[in-house]
Amino acid sequence: MTDSITRYRSKTATFVFYGILTIGALLVLVPFWWMIITSFDRLRSAAMPNPVRFLPLNWTLYNYEVAFGNVNMVRSTLNNFILIIISFTANALVATLAGFALSKGKFPLRNTLLIFFLSTMMVPFESRVLYVFQLINKIGLLDSYIGYLLPPVMTCAFYIFLMKKAFDDVPDSLMESAHIDGAPLFIIYFRIYLPLIGPMIAALAVLDSVGIWNDMLWPLIVLRSKELYTVQISLVRYVTSHPGIVSAVVMMSIVPIATVFLICQKWIVQGIATSGMKS
Numbered sequence: 001m002t003d004s005i006t007r008y009r010s011k012t013a014t015f016v017f018y019g020i021l022t023i024g025a026l027l028v029l030v031p032f033w034w035m036i037i038t039s040f041d042r043l044r045s046a047a048m049p050n051p052v053r054f055l056p057l058n059w060t061l062y063n064y065e066v067a068f069g070n071v072n073m074v075r076s077t078l079n080n081f082i083l084i085i086i087s088f089t090a091n092a093l094v095a096t097l098a099g100f101a102l103s104k105g106k107f108p109l110r111n112t113l114l115i116f117f118l119s120t121m122m123v124p125f126e127s128r129v130l131y132v133f134q135l136i137n138k139i140g141l142l143d144s145y146i147g148y149l150l151p152p153v154m155t156c157a158f159y160i161f162l163m164k165k166a167f168d169d170v171p172d173s174l175m176e177s178a179h180i181d182g183a184p185l186f187i188i189y190f191r192i193y194l195p196l197i198g199p200m201i202a203a204l205a206v207l208d209s210v211g212i213w214n215d216m217l218w219p220l221i222v223l224r225s226k227e228l229y230t231v232q233i234s235l236v237r238y239v240t241s242h243p244g245i246v247s248a249v250v251m252m253s254i255v256p257i258a259t260v261f262l263i264c265q266k267w268i269v270q271g272i273a274t275s276g277m278k279s
Contacts, residue, residue, distance in 0.1 A: 034054065039244060040060065067249045068252075071252075080231050083145060095160045097189070136151070212230075219233055
C-alpha cells in the first residue's frame with residue numbers, strides 16, 4: 001500500500017513538473033508563432049490586426065518578396081557566415097593555445113595572468129569602443145573583415161577560461177606519457193589534448209556564432225561598405241512600419257543561425273554524453 005502511494009505521488013509530481021514546463025514553453029513560443037503567422041499574412045495597413053490572429057487571414061509570400069527586394073539578405077547572410085568561420089577559427093586557435101598553456105603549463109605568475117585575462121571581462125565593450133575604433137582607424141583596418149574581427153579575437157577572455165577548464169578536466173598523465181615517448185609539446189596539444197575537448201570547442205562555436213550573428217554596435221561602427229554589411233546592419237538600414245514585412249525580415253534573419261545552433265547543440269549533447277574521461 002505504501003509503495004503504491006509513493007508511486008502515485010511520484011507520477012503526480014512528474015506530471016505537474018512536465019505540465020509546468022509545457023506551459024512555460026508555450027508562453028515562450030506564442031510570440032514566435034505570432035511573428036511567423038504575421039510574416040505570411042497580407043495585412044492591408046501598417047497596424048497590427050485587432051483582435052490578434054494566430055492563423056493568417058490571407059496567406060501570401062508578399063511580405064517575403066518585399067523583404068528580399070529591399071534587403072540584400074543573401075549577401076548579408078553570406079557575410080555573416082564568412083565572419084563566423086574566420087572568427088571561430090581565430091578564437092579556437094587563440095583560446096585553445098592560451099587555455100592549454102594556462103592549464104598544463106608550469107611558469108611563474110600563471111594564476112595572475114589568468115586573473116588579468118578575466119578582469120578584462122569586467123570592462124564593458126561600450127566603454128572602450130571609442131579607443132578601439134581609433135586604433136583600428138590608425139592602422140588602416142577600417143571597413144574590413146580584419147578590422148571587425150581583430151578586437152573580439154584579441155579580447156576573448158571568456159573563451160580562454162572556457163578552454164582552460166576543459167583542459168583541466170583532461171588527466172595530466174596523458175602529457176607525462178607523451179613526454180616519456182618523446183612527443184613535442186605542440187604535438188601533445190594538437191594530437192592528444194585538442195581532440196578530447198571537442199564538446200567544448202563545439203560550445204565555443206555556438207557561442208561565437210550567435211555572438212557574431214547578433215552583434216550590431218561594432219559592425220555598425222567599423223563596416224561602411226554595403227558589400228560588407230552583416231544581417232543586423234541590413235535590418236537597421238531598412239526601416240519600415242509594416243508589421244508583415246518586419247516579421248518577414250526578422251524571420252529571414254533568424255532561420256540561418258537557428259539552424260546552425262540546433263545542429264551544433266545536438267552535436268554538443270552527444271559529445272558530452274559519450275566522452276567521459278577518468279584518470
